[in-house]
Each structure stands twice: as C-alpha cells, then as structure tokens.
Amino acid sequence: MRTLEQIQMRDPFVLKQANESCYYLYGSTDPDIWKGKGIGFDVYRSADLIHWEGPFPAFRPDPGFWSDTNYWAPEVHAYRGRFYMFATFKAEGVCRGTQILVADSPLGPFRPHSDGPATPKDWECLDGTLWVEEDGTPWMVFCHEWVQVTNGTVCALQLSPELDRPVGEPILLFSAQDAPWVDPVKNGAGYVTDGPYAHRCRDGQLLLLWSSFRQGRYAQGIARSASGGILGPWVQEPEPIFENDGGHGMIFSTFEDELLLALHTPNRTPEERPVFIGLSEKDGRLSVR
Template sequence: MLASKDVQIRDPFVFPVAEEGKYYMFGSTDANIWGKGTGFDAYVSDDLQHWHGPFPVFRPKEDFFSDTNFWAPEVYFYQGRYYMFATFRRKDNGLLGTAVLAADRLLGPFEPYSDGPVTPESWSSLDGSLFVDEEGQPWMVFCHEWQQVGDGEVCAIRLSVDLNRAVSEPVLLFRASEAPWTTPYLSPRYPDQVNYVTDGPYVFRASSGDLYMLWAGFIDNTYALGIAKSESGRITGPWKHAEKALYQNDGGHGMVFRTFEGKLMLAIHTPNKTPHERPIFLEVLEDGSRIVSVKPSPPVQS
C-alpha cells in the first residue's frame, strides 16, 4: 500500500464507487511522461490517503497509433460500459490528439475504441473530457494546444451517441488570454511567440446547478488552476472567468468529485515537475451560486 506522497502521477482523475466504498484514481503514470508511452495504471483507495496498486489498465499493442506521450486518462461510465478519454502523440504526423478507449470493467483492460483521435487531425489537441448535456448529447471539451496557436484555446466538439467519432466542427469556447488571472508563458522553445497556456479542462455542475469549468494555465510561469462559469448554463457558454486563480501554488489539471460523505473534492497534481508530481485532494467551498475557494493544503513532500 502506498501513501499519496509516494504515488507519482499527473492529471489525477478519481472515479468513486459508492457500492464498494472505494475511490479509483487514474492519471498519467509513466515515470517519464514526456517520453515513450508504456500505458496507464490505476490506484484504489478507501480514504484518499492510502492506495493499492498500481494496476495496469491499458497497455498498447504494436499496431497502436501512438508510442509517445500517454497523457491524462479520464474514465466515465456511459451506456453500460467504461470509456477512457486519453491523449496520445500520433505516429503519422507528430501531433497530439485525444482518442477514446473502452472496457467492460473499471480496471480494464481498456482497448482502442475510436479510430485514432477524435480531435481534428491537423490540430495539436489534448486533454479531452466528456460532458453530456441535458438533451443527452455527448460533447468532448479539449484544448487546442498553445504550442500550435500561441494563445491556447478551449474548444468543444459534439460526439456521436456511441462516442466513437466527432459529428461537428470544434466550437471555440475561449482563449487563455481572456482570463484575468493568467499571464504569458515564457517558453524557451517559442521565444518569438506570445504564449498563453490552456490545459486540462473539466466541466461539472455545482450543487446550485450552475455549470463550471476548471482549467489550468500559468501565472508568472508557475502552474495554476482557474475556474469559469457558463453564463447560459450550456456548454457553449459564454464563459465568465473568475478574477483570481482557484489554486496557484504550482498545481493544476484538476477535476472534482463527491466523496462518500457528500463533500465536493478537487483533485490536482503538484508540483508540476517530473518526477516529483503527486496527487492532492482539496475540499471545494461553495456559496450559493459561486465556487468560493478551496481549503488550503500543506505542500506535498516528495
């Protein structure tokens, strides 16, 4: 059994199973997630502090369309099966894209389901996240990568009911520079480009019924997590950004889930440097129709 401080993971995604009283955590689990991809592992806990695992949930076969940069798996139960949305770097054009995998069990094994990425082939896209609207229409929210466009974008695309392909053109929801809290990212790889980062969008409804989106960027080159609210209550927005970041202590790529006690909990990784990234869990404080803040947490000791 491992303590949270001993689990190296980026982009933690928690799937609670009330019938078992257990939390299943997925994420980017390669020791060097910037290099060759080996697959995804999961961990299981009953207290969010101590974890069983790792359990291998996806291992690619030789004919898989990617062998590099296996990132940000998110797992959803939809129409009787488990679906994983995950980012991979394509072999054919070197660009990132989000593909869909599927399994009959929560711990897999997950197998390729979509025909490669469902994001646009010519885009560098990452961090796809599933959202099903009130009409039952599935959408995928994802990032159009800042390295390709400078000012990173968050977009949404309608998916087929069976989740295996896109059925619309992407809709631009916002650009990173529109948020008042984010600042330009100074990248030595792109010194002549004004860079604003979007990373890890995740959409959820608060207790009030309001629709929110978490997404990560940078403040003075330090990883941070922001939050926006849909003024229409629909995925297409418009999205109004909070004035200040929700978390700015070198942590981000967040998602929220309900604990078995009913608390709204934020999962992020911090710090944002390999191999020191660890999962932390912070209670989200709500005030009527507003997400106010998260309870502070002591720094993760690596």
C-alpha cells in the first residue's frame, strides 16, 4: 500500500467504480515524462482515497507501437460497458496527439482503439478528454499546443459513437490569452493551454477546467459555458482556482458525495505528487474549502 505522498505522478485522474466500491487513480507515471523512452501508464486502486494498491501496469506498448516517448495524461472513462483511455503520445517526426485505447477492466490492459491519434495528424496536440453531451454525442476536448501556435487553444472534436475516429473538423473553443490571469512562458515565447476537463454542476451549468501559467507558476483555471453545452461560448473566470504551482486537474465526487479537485503539485520532476482538494459548489461556482 502507498499514500499519495509516495506516488510520483502528473496529471492525476480518478475513476470511481460504484460496483466495486473503489477508486482507480491514473496519471503520467514514467519517472521522467519529458525525455527518454516511454514505459507506459500505471494505475492504483483504493477503497478510501488514502491507501493505494499498486502500481498495476494499465498500459504497456506492444512491439511496433508508433510512439516511444512523451506518454502523458491518461484519462479513463466508462462508456457503453467498456473503459476508454485517452492519452497523449509522441514519436520523432510525428506530431504529438491523443490516441484512444480500450479495455474491459479499469486495470487494463489497454489496447489501441483509434488508428493512431484522433487529433489532427499535422497538429501538435495533447490532453484529450471525453465529454458526452446530453443528446449522447461524444466529443473529445483537447489542446492545440502553444509550441506550434504560440497562443495555445482548447478545441472540441466530435467523435464517432464507437469512439474510434473523429467526425468532422476541430472547433475552436477558446485560447489561452482569453483568460485575464494567464501569463506567457519562456520569456514571452507563448501562452500555454493544458489539461481540459468538463464538469457539469448540480444546477446544470457546464464548467471546463484547464491549466496555464501565472507569474511563472502552474495554475488551475476555470471557464464557463454560456450555452450549457460543450461548444460554448466560453467565459473565463478572472482568477484561477489554484495557483500554487499545480494544475492539470479534474473533479470527482466521493461515495460520501464530497466534491474533490485532483491535480498535481508542485510542477517539478521528480517532486510532483497527486493531491485532492475539497471543493464547495454553489450556484454553479466552485471554491476551495
């Protein structure tokens, strides 16, 4: 058993499984995600969010898998009786992108489902997440990376009902500079968008978490859909909800109906750890408890 303080992880994602009365914790788990050969993704399991079994190998690349580096930000979503992993990969001479994988169990093993990245092949992309609209239409929300476009963006791409391919072209939701709190990185080289995650509030409002940098520190921001749908238009909250060098968050509720924000902090390798932060939700607005 391990505690969160003993788990090196970026981009934490929690899947709650009611039929097992437990939680699964995924994330970027390679010791150094920035360089070197990618190993895969591990998953941990817990009944109480304190003591974690694992790591279990959720994904390991088969021989011939197209990507060998930058294994980032796995999310696992239950959909139509199976479990779908959205994860970022890259290879030399190939644009970074989000591929969709599938398994019959939250523990995996996850296998490629989409034909390579579902994001545009000539875009540098990352951090795809699944959102299913109330009419049942699945969308992938992802980031078009600042390293290619300078002012990073968040886009939505409709997926097939089988989640194996894109349908149509990406739709721009917003850019990093739309948020008043975002500062440039690397001496003004660009503006970052990271880690989108959609959350439907109890009053029906739709929020989108995403991350960037403020005064040199990683921070967790929130945008609000004026229409209540994934295509927005999106209105940025003026201040981040967390700005103490942490982000790439998601929101989940416990079996006791407590709302928690999961993110990693600090934003330094190998010090990053997953943390859970209690949230209050009132009138479609979130605040840290």
